[in-house]
Amino acid sequence: MNILVHGAGALGSYFGGRILEAGHNVSFFVRERRAAQMKKEGLKIMSPEGNFEHNDVTVYTSPEQIEKIDLIILAVKGYHLDQAISQVQAIAQHTGAFVLPLLNGMEHLERLQKAVGKEKVLGGFASIIATLNEQGHVVHSSGSSAVKFGALHEDQIEICNQLDEIHTRVNTNILREENILKHMWKKYILITAFSGITSAMQLPAGYIASSEASFNVARNVIYEMSMLAKLEGIQLSDQEIEREASRLKAFKPDATSSMHQDMRKGLPLEVEHLHGGAMRFAAKHNVSVSVIETLYGVLKPYENGNPIL
Numbered sequence: 001m002n003i004l005v006h007g008a009g010a011l012g013s014y015f016g017g018r019i020l021e022a023g024h025n026v027s028f029f030v031r032e033r034r035a036a037q038m039k040k041e042g043l044k045i046m047s048p049e050g051n052f053e054h055n056d057v058t059v060y061t062s063p064e065q066i067e068k069i070d071l072i073i074l075a076v077k078g079y080h081l082d083q084a085i086s087q088v089q090a091i092a093q094h095t096g097a098f099v100l101p102l103l104n105g106m107e108h109l110e111r112l113q114k115a116v117g118k119e120k121v122l123g124g125f126a127s128i129i130a131t132l133n134e135q136g137h138v139v140h141s142s143g144s145s146a147v148k149f150g151a152l153h154e155d156q157i158e159i160c161n162q163l164d165e166i167h168t169r170v171n172t173n174i175l176r177e178e179n180i181l182k183h184m185w186k187k188y189i190l191i192t193a194f195s196g197i198t199s200a201m202q203l204p205a206g207y208i209a210s211s212e213a214s215f216n217v218a219r220n221v222i223y224e225m226s227m228l229a230k231l232e233g234i235q236l237s238d239q240e241i242e243r244e245a246s247r248l249k250a251f252k253p254d255a256t257s258s259m260h261q262d263m264r265k266g267l268p269l270e271v272e273h274l275h276g277g278a279m280r281f282a283a284k285h286n287v288s289v290s291v292i293e294t295l296y297g298v299l300k301p302y303e304n305g306n307p308i309l
Contacts, residue, residue, distance in 0.1 A: 001025070001162050004060075004069045004091065006084060008034055008043075010130040010258075011102060012075030013138045015147055015172065017045050017052055022169040027058035029066070029087065035059045037136040047130075047140035050171045063090035071159060074101040074112075075126070078273025079303075081108055089115040098159045100149055102126040104191050104270060105277045106184060106232075109152075122156055123180035124149035125187045131261050142255065146173035150180025185229040186236070190244050192274050193221035194251075195259035196295040199271075199302075202263065206253030217291060219245045224289040228278060231285040259299075266306040271299040 005016035006029045013028075020026040020043070030038065042055035060066050072091060076084045081103065088099055093116070100122045101108055112121045129142035151160050160176060167174040177183045194205075197218040201207055208215050222245045226236050259269050275296040282289040301307040 001070045001166075002068050003027070003071050003073060004029055004066065004097070005073045005075055006088060006091075007074065007076035007080070008038060008059075009075065009077070010132050010138050010140075011126055011128060012073070013043060013132070013136075014045060014047070014128060014130055014140060014145065015075070015102070015126060015174075016073065017043050017054065017138065018049075018145075018170045018172045019166060019174075020054055020057075021052045021171060022166065024166065027060060027066075027069075029060045029063075029072075029091070032061050034136070035061050041135050041137065044135075044137040045140065046137065047145075048143050049140065049145060052171075063087050063094075066091050066095065069095040069097040071163075072097045072099045074099055074103065076103065077268070078103055078105060078108070078270040079268050081111070081273070085111060085115050088112065092116040092120060098122060098156060100124045100163075102147065103273070105188055105273050107273075107277045107280070119153045119155040121152060122149055122160070123152045123184055125184050127187070129255060129258070131258070144173070146175060148175045148177050148180065148183055150177045150183075152180065182234050182236075185232070185234045186240070186244060188274075189222055189225035189229060190247060191257070192225050192278055192292065193218040193244075194248060195257035195270070196221055196275060196292070196299065197248075198257045198260040199263050199269065200295055200298045202260065204254050204256040204260070205248075205251035208251070209249040209253070215248060217295075218248050220291040221295065222248075224282075224292050225278060227287065228281045228285070228289070231287070232281065263302055268304050269299060269302050271296060271303050275299065 002025045005012045008028045008030045043057045045052040126147050128145040130140040226241045278292050
């Protein structure tokens, strides 16, 4: 299987690198600056799951350069989706590739389906805490990592079978889920709470566990997000909701969200993609999500990096 990873930030570089490490044909679609960095530095992963280095990485910067691709793994931030959609559409149209988006949130599914067809867009997401250092190398700080994927259309069964085969040979988890939409919503619920509270506090996870007031804010986001999931047809039991809330206290004390890491670096934030998206779901169903709305208001000024008056 020929795989193109669209986006080579920490997430795309990590999972693309792991699949490359297992001997599969993996290339990367990136911007000119990242392409130059990858050609100079190669692809390097520093991880509890094992280090990996590859110095001859295939990179593309234009859709016209790409000829034979079976699967596009879309691993961009939410705020890059507008630009990425036209590129993915161009690549998919002349290669016939399927698309596996690993973005947070849910709104991107419908937009990608409109661009390339419902039969071409799989469901999926990634779980990892990682960042790029100054050399563009991946620093993976969580103890594990995973991509979860699943079919949203009967035409995707064969490509899912091929991804299943990859799982047994990679130094990460690439896991197939039958009800992938439910798993995507559970990830969306947790990350909206975790990224929102760590970024608003500008503190790591240990302060969620040690401050009952801070934990209550994050837990209320879990409840509001779970309500939206149910309104969108995703049934979550009370036990499942409480399990997601308890995960907020299970992170290592120094662990934090990618949004908080981006805030520390003065980079753009996915606040519109995550919290803004939740507010749009709330408006669609005419319900209130006051805690999410508050976090959105606190974080919105940082959307494009450190605010300057």
